[in-house]
Amino acid sequence: MPSTKIxxxxxxxxxxxxxxxxxxxDAGTDMAVVDMHDAANAEGDAFNIYPGSDTCPASPGDCGxxxxxxxxDTCDDRCPxxxxxxxxxxxxxxxxxDDFTDTCRLAFDGEDPGGWFCASGRPCLVSDVTxxxxxxxxxxxxxxxxxxxxxxTADPEPEYLxxxxxxxxxxxxxxxxxxxxxxxxxxxxxACGGACGDTLCPEVDAGLSSRDxxxxxxxxxxxxxxxxxxxxxLCSELSASGNSATLVECEAALGENCACLVLDPQPDAASGxxxxxxxxxxxxxxxxxxxxxxCVSALWTSL
Numbered sequence: 001m002p003s004t005k006i007x008x009x010x011x012x013x014x015x016x017x018x019x020x021x022x023x024x025x026d027a028g029t030d031m032a033v034v035d036m037h038d039a040a041n042a043e044g045d046a047f048n049i050y051p052g053s054d055t056c057p058a059s060p061g062d063c064g065x066x067x068x069x070x071x072x073d074t075c076d077d078r079c080p081x082x083x084x085x086x087x088x089x090x091x092x093x094x095x096x097x098d099d100f101t102d103t104c105r106l107a108f109d110g111e112d113p114g115g116w117f118c119a120s121g122r123p124c125l126v127s128d129v130t131x132x133x134x135x136x137x138x139x140x141x142x143x144x145x146x147x148x149x150x151x152x153t154a155d156p157e158p159e160y161l162x163x164x165x166x167x168x169x170x171x172x173x174x175x176x177x178x179x180x181x182x183x184x185x186x187x188x189x190x191a192c193g194g195a196c197g198d199t200l201c202p203e204v205d206a207g208l209s210s211r212d213x214x215x216x217x218x219x220x221x222x223x224x225x226x227x228x229x230x231x232x233x234l235c236s237e238l239s240a241s242g243n244s245a246t247l248v249e250c251e252a253a254l255g256e257n258c259a260c261l262v263l264d265p266q267p268d269a270a271s272g273x274x275x276x277x278x279x280x281x282x283x284x285x286x287x288x289x290x291x292x293x294x295c296v297s298a299l300w301t302s303l
Contacts, residue, residue, distance in 0.1 A: 053102075053122070053143040055080045055092040066091060066154045067147025073158055089125075090158045093141050102142040102200070104215075106234075107134040108170065108267040112242055113234040113274045118142035119200040121193015121216030121226045123165040123173045132170045132269035148173045168217040168226070168276070170267040180224025183289070188254050189279035191286075192216035194225040201228035204253045212253075217276045218263060218286065218293065227261065227286050229276035235260030235296070237273040243298035250277040259283040259303055264292040273300070 056065035063075035070092040072085030079085055083094030094101070104124035106115035115137060118124055125148070126140040140163070148165030151158075165173040182196035188204050193216040201214035218226030230250040235243045243260060250258035260275035261283045267274065275296060278286075283295040284303065295303040 053091075053093050053141060053147065055083045055094070066158075067150045068144040069093060069147045071154075071158075073160075074156065089141070089163075090161055091143075091147070093143070103140065104142060104166075104168075105137050105139045106132060106168075106170065107137040108234070108270040108274050109133045110271055111236055111239040113236050113270065114232050115234065116213075116232060117168040117215040117217050117229070118193075119213055119216055120198045121196070121201075121219045122198065123148050123167055125163050125165050128162045128164055132267055138166060138170060145173065145176050149175070167220040168215070169220070169263050169265065170269065171220060171265060173221070175221050177219050177221065177224045182225055183285065185227070185282050185285060187256055187279055187282065188214060189228045189230070189256075189282040191225050191282075192228050193219040194223070196225045204230070215276070217278075218261070218290075220263075222292055223263075223290050227278055227282050229261065229278045230254060230258070231277050233277070235262075235275040235277055235298075236271075237296075237300040238271060240299050243300075246277050247298055250279075254279050256280065259295045259297065260300075261286065262294050262296055 054068040055070045056068050057070065057080060060070055061075065061077065063077055064071045070080065071090055072079055072092050073090035079092035083092040085092055102118050102120050102122065104117045106117060107113055120142055122142040122144060124138065124140050125143050126138045130136045130138050132138045143165065151165070167173060177194040180195040183191050185191045188202050192199065192201050201216045203212045204214060205212065214228040214230055216226045217229045230253055231246055233242065233246045235246060247258045257280040258277050259280040261278050262273055262275040280295070280303070287293045287295050297303060
């Protein structure tokens with residue numbers, strides 16, 4: 001398959017530029033996708049459970065499923081309501097009832113790494129030709145761990161899917177998060193994903209930033225839950241001034257002091273260490289729970 005075809009693999013690749021739509025997609029048509037990170041809830045409330053990739057019915061018939069997502073390359077049946085087959089991804093994926101789509105977009109290189117991760121804390125299904133760089137960022141829809149783990153053994157094998165599920169630091173998904181208890185953390189930067197379920201991180205008043213939907217970062221094969229993270233900009237040990245600006249926006253949005261959460265292992269694409277802005281108290285609690293996490297200031301000094 002040509003690289004240009006693979007690069008166009010995901011219907012959500014350019015979601016950050018997609019406008020909001022009031023129409024729900026039907027199978028067999030181009031999906032009217034909406035980026036949950038740029039769309040606003042009229043009531044300003046946080047959304048609860050994201051069902052967009054859980055489209056496998058109790059009786060999938062001849063279509064079959066891969067994990068919790070119904071296939072659309074094995075039958076002519078319409079996708080379930082509010083979901084569609086994109087033509088490049090052989091799964092019925094879509095929006096929840098409030099027109100939101102859970103996606104990721106991450107670039108780890110340079111002095112200004114940026115992007116967001118799945119608000120549900122689920123893994124992100126990204127094309128294998130993406131590198132997590134500014135030129136070719138990790139981008140794709142967020143799907144369940146069950147879907148990720150069954151992709152490699154799906155029968156029949158999808159003919160036009162060359163993709164890998166990745167956690168928030170870009171590491172491939174090779175198993176579920178370890179068993180854990182979900183802690184109670186105060187404020188918008190709460191615990192999320194994994195043991196805490198698929199509840200979306202909340203929306204916040206971003207103030208200086210255009211982004212108001214928090215990402216859920218940190219869940220991995222070694223960490224049983226994550227924490228909600230603010231902003232479209234990542235922290236970088238190469239840019240103290242950039243970190244300062246990012247943490248100022250974070251503090252304005254969360255209403256508390258913020259810090260940069262640094263997770264190991266670091267992405268292969270990173271030019272230097274990178275981290276996610278989140279509440280300082282949340283960061284310290286998370287670092288206290290996992291040896292692979294630590295908190296730093298804008299100057300990259302340990303907290």
